[in-house]
Amino acid sequence: MSQVACALTIAGTDPSGGAGIQADLKTFQELKSYGMSVITSVVAQNTTGVGAIHHVPLDIIKEQLDSVLSDMPIDAFKTGMIANIDMMKLIAEKITSIQKPYIMDPVMVATSGDALIEEKARDYLRENLLPLTTLVTPNLSEAAFLIEEKITNIDEMKQAAVKIVDDLGAGAVLIKGGHLEGEATDVLYDGDSFHSFTVKRIPTKNTHGTGCTYSAAITAYLSQGMTLYQAVEKAKHFVTAAIKYSFPLGSGNGPTNHFALREEETVK
Ligand SMILES: Nc1ncnc2c1ncn2[C@@H]1O[C@H](COP(=O)(O)OP(=O)(O)O)[C@@H](O)[C@H]1O
Ligand SMILES: Cc1ncc(COP(=O)(O)O)c(N)n1
Numbered sequence: 684m685s686q687v688a689c690a691l692t693i694a695g696t697d698p699s700g701g702a703g704i705q706a707d708l709k710t711f712q713e714l715k716s717y718g719m720s721v722i723t724s725v726v727a728q729n730t731t732g733v734g735a736i737h738h739v740p741l742d743i744i745k746e747q748l749d750s751v752l753s754d755m756p757i758d759a760f761k762t763g764m765i766a767n768i769d770m771m772k773l774i775a776e777k778i779t780s781i782q783k784p785y786i787m788d789p790v791m792v793a794t795s796g797d798a799l800i801e802e803k804a805r806d807y808l809r810e811n812l813l814p815l816t817t818l819v820t821p822n823l824s825e826a827a828f829l830i831e832e833k834i835t836n837i838d839e840m841k842q843a844a845v846k847i848v849d850d851l852g853a854g855a856v857l858i859k860g861g862h863l864e865g866e867a868t869d870v871l872y873d874g875d876s877f878h879s880f881t882v883k884r885i886p887t888k889n890t891h892g893t894g895c896t897y898s899a900a901i902t903a904y905l906s907q908g909m910t911l912y913q914a915v916e917k918a919k920h921f922v923t924a925a926i927k928y929s930f931p932l933g934s935g936n937g938p939t940n941h942f943a944l945r946e947e948e949t950v951k
Pocket of ligand 1: 822823860862883884886893894897919926
C-alpha cells in the first residue's frame with residue numbers, strides 16, 4: 684500500500700450530493716482513504732427523483748479508466764451505476780488488471796423508483812461482472828432479480844446468498860434488509876459462513892444514498908487492509924450513524940449524513 688489507502692469508484696453522479704459518485708467520494712474522504720472516481724453517467728437528480736440522464740461516451744469512460752489505471756495506485760474499488768452493456772463490457776475488461784478487492788453495488792433503481800440501468804443490461808451484469816467481484820451488495824429487490832425469486836424474510840435472504848455465491852459466482856455477498864419490516868438486518872455470506880448485522884430500524888424517510896454510502900464505506904475499509912468481516916462491521920456502523928443523523932434536506936428522501944462519526948463523537 685502507498686502512504687495513504689487509495690479507493691476508486693466507477694459510478695454515476697448525483698448533483699444533490701446524496702448518492703452516486705458524490706456520496707462515494709464524501710465517504711472515502713470521511714473514512715480517510717484517498718478517493719478517485721470514473722464517471723459513467725451524469726444523472727440530473729435530487730431527493731425527489733431523476734430528471735434526466737446523460738451517458739458519458741464510451742471512449743471518455745475508457746480514457747478516464749486509463750488515466751487512473753496507468754498512473755494511480757488502487758487498494759480497493761467499487762462500481763455503482765453502470766447503465767448499459769457496452770459500459771459493462773469495457774469496465775469488465777479494464778478492471779481485470781486491478782487485482783484488488785472489487786465491491787459491486789448492483790444499482791438498478793434509485794430510492795425514488797427511477798430506473799438507472801437498461802433492463803437487458805441486468806442479465807449481462809449477473810453473468811459477466813458478478814463473477815469478478817470480491818463482494819456484491821444487493822438490496823432485497825436486486826438480490827431477488829439476481830436469483831429470479833422473491834425474498835421476504837431472513838431465511839430467504841440466506842438461501843439467496845448461497846445461490847449468489849455458489850451458483851452465480853460472486854466472491855461474497857451482503858444482502859441488505861433495509862426494505863424489510865422491523866429491524867434492519869443484513870446477511871453476509873462468503874462461501875463458508877454467514878454473519879448477520881442487525882440494528883434497530885431508524886424511523887426516517889431520509890434514505891437517499893444509503894446503499895452507495897454503505898458500499899463506499901466497505902470499499903474504504905477494505906482499501907485500508909481490513910478483512911471483509913471487519914470492513915462490513917465497521918461500514919454497517921458508519922451507515923447506521925449516517926441514517927441516524929441524516930439531513931432533512933429537499934422535499935423527498937433526504938440524504939444520509941457523511942459526517943456521522945463526527946456527530947457521534949460530539950454526542951458522546
Ligand atoms: N430505516 C433504517 N434504519 C436503519 N438502517 C437502515 C434503514 N434503512 C436502511 N437501513 C440500512 O441501510 C443499509 C442500506 O440498505 P438498503 O436501504 O436496503 O439498500 P439500498 O439503499 O441499496 O436500497 C443497510 O445496512 C440497511 O440495513
Ligand atoms: C448515480 C446514482 N447511483 C446510485 C443511486 C442509488 O442510490 P441509493 O443508494 O439510494 O440506492 C442513485 N440514486 N444515483
